[in-house]
Amino acid sequence: MHKLLLHPAYFGPVSQYVALVKAKEVVFENEDNYQKQTYRNRMYIYGANGKLSLNVPIKHTGNKSNHQKYRDVRIENDFPWQKQHWRSLETVYRTSPFFEFYEDDFRPVYDQKFEFLIDFNYKCLELALESLQLEISFGKTSEYILHPKNMINGRSLINAKNRKPATMEPYTQVFQDKFGFLNDLSIVDLLFNEGPNALNYLENQEVLLPYS
Numbered sequence: 001m002h003k004l005l006l007h008p009a010y011f012g013p014v015s016q017y018v019a020l021v022k023a024k025e026v027v028f029e030n031e032d033n034y035q036k037q038t039y040r041n042r043m044y045i046y047g048a049n050g051k052l053s054l055n056v057p058i059k060h061t062g063n064k065s066n067h068q069k070y071r072d073v074r075i076e077n078d079f080p081w082q083k084q085h086w087r088s089l090e091t092v093y094r095t096s097p098f099f100e101f102y103e104d105d106f107r108p109v110y111d112q113k114f115e116f117l118i119d120f121n122y123k124c125l126e127l128a129l130e131s132l133q134l135e136i137s138f139g140k141t142s143e144y145i146l147h148p149k150n151m152i153n154g155r156s157l158i159n160a161k162n163r164k165p166a167t168m169e170p171y172t173q174v175f176q177d178k179f180g181f182l183n184d185l186s187i188v189d190l191l192f193n194e195g196p197n198a199l200n201y202l203e204n205q206e207v208l209l210p211y212s
Contacts, residue, residue, distance in 0.1 A: 003151040005029060005141075007070075007158035008121040009039040010056055011128060011186045015166035016157045018205040020129075026138040029155055030118070034058075034070045037161045041073075041117055043186035044160075047092055050179050054085045058117060073117045086110040089188065096174050098195035102131055106188075128187050132199045152209050166207045 004023035009016060016039070020026060034040065041056040057076035061068050086107065093099040109127060114120035129136065170181035171194055182189075190198045 003027060004154050005145075005148050005151050006154045007032070007038075007040065008118060008125055009043075009158055010041055010054075010121055011043045011124045011188050012039050013044070013157065013184045014168055014187055014190050014202070014205070015184050015207045016154070017128070017132070017187050017190075018166070018168075018202050018207045019152070019154045019157060019209060020136060021132075021134065021199070021202045023136070023152070026136055027151065028122075028138060028140050029144075030071050030140045031142065031144040032070050032155075034068055034073045038158045039160050040070065040121065040158060042160060043188070044182075045089065045092055045186055045189055046173050046175055046179075046182050047088070048175060048178075050175075051182055051185070052088065052092070054088055055081075056085075056117060056120065057081055071116070071118045075114055075117050075120065077113060077115075082110040082113075093174065093188075093192040096192040099192045101195055102191060105131065128191070131191050132202070133196075134199060154207075154209050156209070157207070166205075168205055169201070171201060 002023060003025045004019055005027050006016060006019065007029050041058055043054050045052050045054065057079070059074040059076045089106070090099075105127060109120075109123055112123075114123070166184055168183055170176075171190065173181060173189065173193055176182075187198075190201065194201055
């Protein structure tokens, strides 16, 4: 039982939810600088041609450094990315065992407009936890802590690149006959394929993270 430090993500990877399930208390990082190529604005699902990335477009700051706080990052809503993402989820998971079970809960997230990426990601987190029927206590940071003390530092789980993915036990996926099991995809892949068994699956996985 421990306190866990995480980033809010766009329907984060299964490994992030393994860490969440095992934590006694969770603190979400609200004060870091935004970084590209992370699960902050992308998720990976299992498409007909293999691993498929869905990216939330963001507005650029216009300054030369392009540095900005994660909580200040605005979504670029000038084109219908939400419609495109929802269409992709429908196309990919329509034949999965539990898509229809969750469809009415997930659809409104893609109909509602969000200005800030972090608000959208907290909404995704809330929906994923509800779908898992998982209640957790969580707080948010008020300052950036370079070296967290007395907690598990799970912030590395936000990295989509340059991180060896955690190895998960295989579960049945829609297109596995074509490409085999794809490891550590978005939590939506687990939910749409495993349904109410998803929480039990997460409880039986392990993710090794540094304790600081």
